[in-house]
Amino acid sequence: MDELDTYARAAARLAGLEIDDAWWPGVVRHLTVLCDNAALVEAVGIPTTAGSGEHPPSSEAGG
Amino acid sequence: MSPALDDAVGIAQEVRAGRLSAVAVAERALDAIAAGDDAIHSFTGVVADRALADARRVDETVAAGGDPGPLAGAPFAVKNLFDVAGEVTVAGSKISADDPPASADAEAVRRLSQAGGVLIGMLNMDEYAYGFTTENAHYGACRNPFDLTRVAGGSSGGSGAAVAAGFVPLTLGSDTNGSVRVPAALCGVFGLKPTFGRISCRGMLPFCDTLDVVGALAPSVRDLAVSFAILHGHDPADPVSADRPRDPAIDLGAGIDGLRLAVADGYFARGGTPDALAAVSDLADALGVSERISIPYAREARAAAMVITATEGAQLHLESLRRRPGDFDPMTRDRFLAGALAPARAYLQAQAFRVAFRERMAELFDTVDVILAPATPFPAPVVGQRDAVVDGSSVLTQPYLGVYTQPISFAGLPVLAIPVTTTGGLPLGVQLIGRHFAESTLLRVAAELEQRGLAGVARAVTPWR
Numbered sequence: 001m002d003e004l005d006t007y008a009r010a011a012a013r014l015a016g017l018e019i020d021d022a023w024w025p026g027v028v029r030h031l032t033v034l035c036d037n038a039a040l041v042e043a044v045g046i047p048t049t050a051g052s053g054e055h056p057p058s059s060e061a062g063g
Numbered sequence: 064m065s066p067a068l069d070d071a072v073g074i075a076q077e078v079r080a081g082r083l084s085a086v087a088v089a090e091r092a093l094d095a096i097a098a099g100d101d102a103i104h105s106f107t108g109v110v111a112d113r114a115l116a117d118a119r120r121v122d123e124t125v126a127a128g129g130d131p132g133p134l135a136g137a138p139f140a141v142k143n144l145f146d147v148a149g150e151v152t153v154a155g156s157k158i159s160a161d162d163p164p165a166s167a168d169a170e171a172v173r174r175l176s177q178a179g180g181v182l183i184g185m186l187n188m189d190e191y192a193y194g195f196t197t198e199n200a201h202y203g204a205c206r207n208p209f210d211l212t213r214v215a216g217g218s219s220g221g222s223g224a225a226v227a228a229g230f231v232p233l234t235l236g237s238d239t240n241g242s243v244r245v246p247a248a249l250c251g252v253f254g255l256k257p258t259f260g261r262i263s264c265r266g267m268l269p270f271c272d273t274l275d276v277v278g279a280l281a282p283s284v285r286d287l288a289v290s291f292a293i294l295h296g297h298d299p300a301d302p303v304s305a306d307r308p309r310d311p312a313i314d315l316g317a318g319i320d321g322l323r324l325a326v327a328d329g330y331f332a333r334g335g336t337p338d339a340l341a342a343v344s345d346l347a348d349a350l351g352v353s354e355r356i357s358i359p360y361a362r363e364a365r366a367a368a369m370v371i372t373a374t375e376g377a378q379l380h381l382e383s384l385r386r387r388p389g390d391f392d393p394m395t396r397d398r399f400l401a402g403a404l405a406p407a408r409a410y411l412q413a414q415a416f417r418v419a420f421r422e423r424m425a426e427l428f429d430t431v432d433v434i435l436a437p438a439t440p441f442p443a444p445v446v447g448q449r450d451a452v453v454d455g456s457s458v459l460t461q462p463y464l465g466v467y468t469q470p471i472s473f474a475g476l477p478v479l480a481i482p483v484t485t486t487g488g489l490p491l492g493v494q495l496i497g498r499h500f501a502e503s504t505l506l507r508v509a510a511e512l513e514q515r516g517l518a519g520v521a522r523a524v525t526p527w528r
Binding site: 007008011012015016017018019020023026027028029030031033034035036037038040041042044045046047048 | 359360362363366367369370373381384385388389396397398400401402403404405406408409412413415416419420423
């Protein structure tokens with residue numbers, strides 16, 4: 001979490017975003033889920049056979 | 064109104080025959096909204112002057128012996144991310160409420176109006192379409208007409224609630240991860256999410272350009288068929304519009320003989336409440352469908368959809384995130400900010416995965432024509448409900464509502480959500496999933512289910528009806 005927090009703050013500076021201190025826990029929590037989801041996709045690579053069929057971490061959905 | 068006037072096609076038939084005044088229909092819709100929508104919050108605005116002027120034109124055309132079109136005098140309303148000429152496209156946000164009014168109708172609005180439809184107003188939604196419950200901090204939570212303590216679903220919650228409440232028989236929504244299918248299911252109405260690129264998105268404020276689709280919600284299959292016939296077709300001004308011929312007229316009475324139906328198993332046969340899963344198996348039993356099919360990589364597809372949605376959505380709103388982060392709905396702000404910080408590799412990998420996943424999904428339809436799957440994992444949650452228990456585990460209610468819809472839209476497939484009523488009395492939905500550009504097949508199956516009484520709208524008890 002510390003590493004992700006450090007990364008997130010650097011990325012925010014790079015993107016020109018000023019993020020209120022009170023929002024950081026929520027932002028990092030959502031970013032953690034995004035990273036977990038990205039890792040799932042990375043792990044499976046380019047699909048050619050049947051997949052795992054489980055449910056991914058879930059806090060980013062919508063729309 | 065009589066049962067024949069409960070849907071858009073029924074109204075249009077009466078208006079075209081000169082037996083019903085379009086102005087009277089529009090006035091009735093406006094009166095119903097004024098009397099009943101304070102409790103529901105499905106509308107964020109009405110366009111009464113435009114509605115009555117359009118309705119008057121329809122009546123004049125009929126009186127002169129002309130044909131105003133297949134939706135003659137039928138009232139409709141649109142999610143408030145569609146441009147409506149002279150109105151601000153707020154998209155459920157405080158920030159976009161400061162934008163100037165739209166100079167022209169969105170292409171989908173224009174087509175429905177040109178077909179004789181009468182636009183009544185704009186509908187509530189999750190801010191910038193990022194949500195599944197329409198608990199909007201700026202415009203109020205949209206309530207479910209079946210139980211006002213519950214959500215209507217989202218992000219096109221107003222589009223589902225307005226039809227279920229009987230305010231209008233036809234609404235437009237948008238579906239990126241399930242935003243037509245989830246509210247259709249929770250509000251007990253039919254909802255069609257066409258193939259990606261099938262209906263022009265021109266004039267619709269985007270959420271995620273590579274996933275957004277325009278869809279319709281209605282109380283009958285014939286309403287979906289007629290509106291789809293009007294709406295679909297290539298639009299050179301929309302960069303993602305599919306350049307292919309329009310479908311021929313759909314025969315809703317063709318039945319389902321010869322079609323290969325199967326039930327999605329694995330991922331889609333667990334993770335929902337018994338009611339939600341039984342909705343599918345009961346339908347399959349009634350149709351004599353015993354075939355089961357596994358949709359590969361559903362888990363990873365949903366994960367990749369979340370990455371792409373967050374990243375593209377954040378990019379679209381980056382300037383607002385820089386200048387006015389405090390004006391976002393707290394429900395969406397943190398997720399957009401997280402999306403803005405996600406590494407590019409995550410997005411690129413998710414898009415690469417998507418290309419292969421779409422191919423694997425297309426291959427599935429070599430052996431089947433329509434796949435049945437649950438639309439949502441449970442009926443409408445209570446407003447403000449954070450968690451739900453499924454299979455003995457706690458899940459976050461809001462995002463989990465898309466567990467069965469996200470993998471399908473990720474492949475760009477067409478889906479028709481049909482309403483079924485559970486033993487508990489709350490509506491649920493079943494997804495009919497077809498191969499790319501097979502909307503006609505889905506409409507044909509849905510019509511058969513509706514005709515057999517296996518799917519259909521159970522009207523909410525509303526005092527203004």
